[in-house]
Amino acid sequence: MDQHLQVFVTVVEKQNFSRAAEELHMTQPAVSQYIRTLESNIGTRLLERSNKYVRLNKVGEIVYHHAKEILGLYTKMQTLVDDVTNVASGPISIGASYTFGEYVLPHIIANLQETYPDIQPTVTIGNTTEIASLVDTHQLDVGIVEGHSKDQKLMVEAFADDQMVVVAAPISVLSNEQGFINIDALAEQTWIVREKGSGTREATEKMFGQLGIRPAKLMSFGSTQPIKESVEAGLGISLMSKWAIQKELKNGDLCTLKVTGLPFTRQFSIVTKSPFQTKALEVFIALLRNNKPLTTLEDMKKPQ
Known part of the structure; x- marks a missing residue:
């Protein structure tokens, strides 16, 4: 059964029988036969196919989700057995x-x-x-x-542990402050943050709560690099891990702000x-x- 599931998953991910056959080093008729056998065993069709596309139907989506999990478990089992010796x-x-x-x-x-x-x-x-x-x-x-x-x-x-600090561009007016930055001044800034579901976003919102910051504006990005580029360009400030900004701090592209209660540790x-x-x-x-x-x-x- 695992071979049938592997063929099925490959067809779904390649969205094409020919490309799946090439990936699996099989003939296209053999791939088609595996799919027909799997559908027969399941008791219903799993794929909608035409000359232009191959895509999952509702039942196929269920089988694909569980097939990925089953194949992952099978691989882990085989590796554990091999590891014994x-x-x-x-x-x-x-x-x-x-x-x-x-x-x-x-x-x-x-x-x-x-x-x-x-x-x-x-x-x-x-x-x-x-x-x-x-x-x-x-x-x-x-x-x-x-x-x-x-x-x-x-x-x-x-x-x-990961220490997090508030960073700004050297050209920012906040970067020239000698003492600790006033919370109201921080709240007035545009905060450049990660998307929901990110650990960095979770840490940022926790910091907002602890310091009583209600940002005037948020700008969200899906990864760290564009946030660094945006802060460096002067678009706003951000809470970032020290791991992520070592090169920028060393090169003078970013600077840390003195904020009471920071660094924030996660x-x-x-x-x-x-x-x-x-x-x-x-x-x-x-x-x-x-x-x-x-x-x-x-x-x-x-x-x-």
Whole structure:
């Protein structure tokens, strides 16, 4: 059954029988036969197809969602069995929220590959909600998220602190203030924030509540880089992780503002679904824990 599900998922994701056959190194008639057999076993059609398109019907959407989860579990089971007699090797699917995934994770993976070259990591970057959801449905082996996942079915382990500061462009009038910035002055600024579901957005709203800030205007972006560019261009100010702005601070492209109660500290957390872990996953999580004391990218690049 797993082969039928794999063929079905590939057809759905390629949206074409011919492209799916090429991806699977099969003939198109063989792919069609797998789909017909799966539909026969399920008891109804799963795909609407014509000469121009292949797309899911309502039942197909249900089967596709669960097929992804089943295939993820099957792969994890096979890897766990292989691990009983083998050293740490094989695939590991890692998810990370933007701050950690873009600015910290690449250095950890470089260390991982140097010590365990047979481990094959793949990385998915998304916001905290998205990563937690993919871990929950077994599409990712592990997630590293900002803040705390609210999914009670996941195992969550806080493993590192992340300091967050308010940043502005050097040309901003607030950057020239010598003392602490008045809360009213902060409220008058345009705040450039992440989208809902992001750990950084959650931290920003928590900071607003703690400091009593009611922003006059919010501007939202779906990732960290355009926020940095927007702040640098003088469009507004933002609460950002120190991990994400080290280069900009060093180059003088951004500066931090003195705000009472900051830096704001949040936590990076490891989220997993299953208590059973492959050796590759165990090695990766151990590496995350061992890197807990690191505070700068320069530290991360030093030999461990």
